[in-house]
Amino acid sequence: MKIVITGASGQLGSELYELLVNDTEKECYFLDRKQLPLDQIMLIQDILAMYQPDLIIHAGAYTAVDKAEEEHETANLVNHLACEEIAQYCRLHGAKLIAISTDYVFDGNSAVPLSEDAPTAPINVYGQTKLAGERAIQKWCPESIIIRTSWVYSAYGKNFVKTMCRLMAERDQVNVINDQIGTPTYAKDLAMAILKIADASDWKAGIYNYSNEGEISWYDFAVAIRDFRSFDCQVKPIPTSAYPTPAQRPKYSLLDKSKIKATFDVAVPDWKLSLAKMLAEEIKN
Template identity: 45%
Template sequence: MEKILVLGKDGQLGRALQAISKQGDWKFIDKDTLNLYETETILGKLEREDFDVLINCAAYTAVDKAEDESEIAQRINGAALAPIAEACRMKKAILIHLSTDYVYGEVLPVPLREDAETNPQSIYGQTKLSGEEAVRSILDRHIIIRTSWLYGSEGHNFLNTMLKLGATQDKFQVVYDQVGAPTFVEHLAGAIVDIVKMNISHFGTFHYSNEGVCSWYDFAQAIFELTGKEVEIEPVNTDKFPTKAKRPNYSVLDKQKIKDTFGIHIPYWRNGLRACLHKMNKLK
C-alpha cells in the first residue's frame, strides 16, 4: 500500500484530508515539524521521510498581507517547492500540489482551462505561480490542482465570515462583480483521496472547484437562505471594499480535464454549501 505524506496538517484542506483518509498509510505534518519558510532544511527533512505520494497543502494564504510580506510569501509558496519537488524526484514519488485561481489575470468571462494564459495580479498569485513553475521544472510526476473560493466548517473563510456578520448585523454589503465557484473543502479532499487510490499515470495541471457559477453576493444570499437567517444584503462593486491585493473579477475554472482524466464527479456548489451547513448544524 502506498505511503502518503501530507504537508499542511492544520489548514482547511489538511484537516479535511485527515477526516476522510481513514484507510491506508497516511502521515500528516504541521509547520512545527516542517516549516516551509526554512527552505534550506526542507530537503534534508523530507529525505528522512518514507513516502510514495506527497500532498502539499501548506501555503502562505494571507492574500493582502502578502503585499507587505512578499519575501515570506515567496519563500513559502515559491522557493519551498524546489526542495519539495527535488525530494519527490529523488524518492521517485508523486507530488500533488495545491494552487489557486489567483495565477490568472484579467480574462474574458469564459471558464478558464488549464492552458489559459497566467498573469497574476497580486503578490500571492505571483508566489503561487512561482511554486507551480518550480514543480514543473524539476519533477515530471506531479499533479498541480488549482482551486478557488475554498471554504469549510472551520477556519477563516467566506462562509464563516458571513455567519459571524449575520449573527451581529441584519444589513451589510457584499460584492457582486467578482464571479467564481465556491469549493467545499471536503469535496476537494475527497477528489484528492480518489486520485491517490488510483494507479496514477497521468500528470500535469488540473482544475477543481465545485460546479456552477456565482458571485460573492449570490454565495452570501444562498448562505442565509439555507440557514433561514433574515439578513438584507446590498450588492456593491469591488471598489466599495478596497484591498491591498487585487482579486480576480472572473475565476470560473473549467474542470473537464480532471473529470475526463480521473473520472471524478464534481458536485454543484449549492450542494456543497448545503453539506457544509448540515455538518455545522446550521441548516434551517
C-alpha cells in the same frame, strides 16, 4: 502507500485528515507548520527524508492574500521556494507529488471558463508566488499533478462561509461584492477528488482545475448562505471599487473542470449542494 500531507492544520489538510485517519491501507503523516516549517526551506528535504513518502500531498501555503503584498519574501519562501524543495525531493527519491494551486494565477479578464492552458498573468503577490511555485514543481518534478482551485471553504479554519455566518448573526446588513465571478470549493469535495487521483491506477501528470460546479459572485454566495441558515439579515451588493483591499482580486476566475472529470472520473458537485452539506456540519474550529 506512505503519504505525507503538508498544511495539515489548514482547511484542506483537516478534511484530508478526516478522510484518511482511519484508512488502514495508507500510512499517513500530517505535517503542520511546526513539523514542516515551509518558510525554512533548508530544512524541508531533510524533514521529508525522515518519513520517506511514496506520495506528498502538498496542501500547505501562504494564503493571506492581502498581507502577502507586504510580506512578499515570506509568501515567496512558502509558495515558491518550498515547492521547489519538495519537488526536488520527489525527483531525487521517486516520490509522487500532488500540489494545490489557485485561480489567482489568472488576471481575471476572461469571459469564458478558464482551462488549464489559459494564459497566466497574476495581479497580486499571492498569485505571483503560487505561479512561481507551479513552475518550480514542473521544472524539477514534471511527473507531478498540480490542482488549481478557488474560493475554498470548510467547517475547519477561517473562510468566507464561516465569516458570513458570524456577521449575519450579529448584523442587520452586510455588504458583499457582486462583480467578482467564480465558483466556491468545498474542501471536503476537493479532498475526495485528491484521494481518488492518488488511488488511480493510471498516474497522469499535469495541471488540473477543481472547484464546485456553477457560476456565481461572492454576493450570490452570501445570499445562499443567508437563505440556508435563515438569517434575518439584508445582503447588499456592492462593486469591488467600494471595498478596496491591498491586493487586487481577479474579476473572473471560473475554472473549467472538463479535464479532471474526463481524466480521473472525478465527481464535481454543484456548489449549492456542497454548501448545504458543509452548513449541516458542526463548525470545527
